Amino acid sequence: MHQPEDYENSFDPDAYFEQYFGKNSIEDGTRVSLFCLPVFAQIIKQSVPKEKRSSLLDIGAGPTVYSAVCFRDVIERAYMTDFVEKNLVSLKDWTNGISAHDWQPTINVILRTEGITGSSENMNEKAEKRTQELVHAGGVLFSNVHRSPCVPDLKEQVVDIMVSVFCLESACKDLDEYGKCVKNMMSHLRPGGKFIIGSVIDDNVYNAGNQRMFWLLRLTESDVISALEAAGLDVENRKAYVLEDEGVMFAMLTKL
Ligand SMILES: C[S@@+](CC[C@H](N)C(=O)[O-])C[C@H]1O[C@@H](n2cnc3c(N)ncnc32)[C@H](O)[C@@H]1O
Numbered sequence: 001m002h003q004p005e006d007y008e009n010s011f012d013p014d015a016y017f018e019q020y021f022g023k024n025s026i027e028d029g030t031r032v033s034l035f036c037l038p039v040f041a042q043i044i045k046q047s048v049p050k051e052k053r054s055s056l057l058d059i060g061a062g063p064t065v066y067s068a069v070c071f072r073d074v075i076e077r078a079y080m081t082d083f084v085e086k087n088l089v090s091l092k093d094w095t096n097g098i099s100a101h102d103w104q105p106t107i108n109v110i111l112r113t114e115g116i117t118g119s120s121e122n123m124n125e126k127a128e129k130r131t132q133e134l135v136h137a138g139g140v141l142f143s144n145v146h147r148s149p150c151v152p153d154l155k156e157q158v159v160d161i162m163v164s165v166f167c168l169e170s171a172c173k174d175l176d177e178y179g180k181c182v183k184n185m186m187s188h189l190r191p192g193g194k195f196i197i198g199s200v201i202d203d204n205v206y207n208a209g210n211q212r213m214f215w216l217l218r219l220t221e222s223d224v225i226s227a228l229e230a231a232g233l234d235v236e237n238r239k240a241y242v243l244e245d246e247g248v249m250f251a252m253l254t255k256l
Pocket residue numbers: 004007011033059060061062063064082083084087143144145146164165166167168170171
C-alpha cells in the first residue's frame with residue numbers, strides 16, 4: 001500500500017481521473033461531492049453578500065476541477081492547489097483548454113444537481129469556460145498541508161471560501177498530524193469565511209486508480225469535528241451530511 005510520502009512518485013492523475021470522473025464511472029456511480037458541493041454553493045450564494053465571496057481555495061484538488069465548477073456562479077476567482085507536480089500540470093492543461101480529461105460528464109451531473117435538467121452542450125461548455133476563467137483569475141498552485149503556510153505562493157493572504165475534499169486523511173499518519181494540518185490550512189481562511197470539508201469516514205485505504213492502493217488515516221466523524229473545533233471553526237452551527245453507507249461526510253463551517 002502506498003503511503004502519504006509516496007504521492008509525488010506514485011499518484012497517477014490520469015488513473016485517478018478515470019477511476020472517479022471518467023464517463024463510465026460518473027454515469028454508474030454516486031459522487032457524493034457532486035451533490036453536496038452544489039448545495040453548499042447555493043447556500044453561500046444566498047446568504048453571503050457578493051463582495052464577501054470573491055475567492056475560493058481548493059487544497060489537495062488533485063487533478064480535479066469540480067469544486068470550482070460548483071462555485072462558478074458564486075465567486076470571482078479560484079485557486080486550485082495540490083502537492084503533486086503531475087496534478088498541477090493536469091490542472092494547468094485544463095485551465096488552458098488542452099486537457100486530456102473530459103469534464104463534461106461531471107459537469108452534466110453538477111448541472112442536474114443544480115436543477116438544470118436537459119442541459120444542452122452549449123450550457124455545459126459555458127459552465128466549463130466560466131470555470132476556466134475563474135482559475136485563470138486565481139491560479140494553479142503548489143500546496144503542502146504539512147507546512148505553514150500551506151500555499152506559499154497564494155497571491156492574497158486569506159480567502160473567503162476554502163474547500164478540501166479527501167485530502168487530509170490521505171496526507172496524515174495520525175490524529176496529531178491531522179490536527180496540525182487543519183490549523184495550517186485555516187491560516188488561509190479569513191475570519192467569517194467558509195470551510196467545506198469532505199472526508200472519508202472509517203476506512204484506511206482507497207483505490208487511486210488502476211488498483212493502486214493508498215493509505216488513509218482512519219477517522220470518525222467526531223475526530224474530524226474535534227480537529228475543526230480546535231482550529232477555530234464554528235462546529236455548533238455546521239451544516240453536515242454524513243452518509244454512513246458511502247463512508248463519507250461533508251460539512252460546511254464558518255471560521256470564528
Ligand atoms: C484522494 S485525492 C483527492 C483529490 C480531490 N480533492 C478529489 O476530491 O477527488 C488526495 C489528494 O491529496 C493530495 N495530497 C497528498 N498529500 C498532500 C499534502 N501533503 N498536501 C497537499 N495535498 C496533498 C494528493 O496529491 C491527492 O491529489
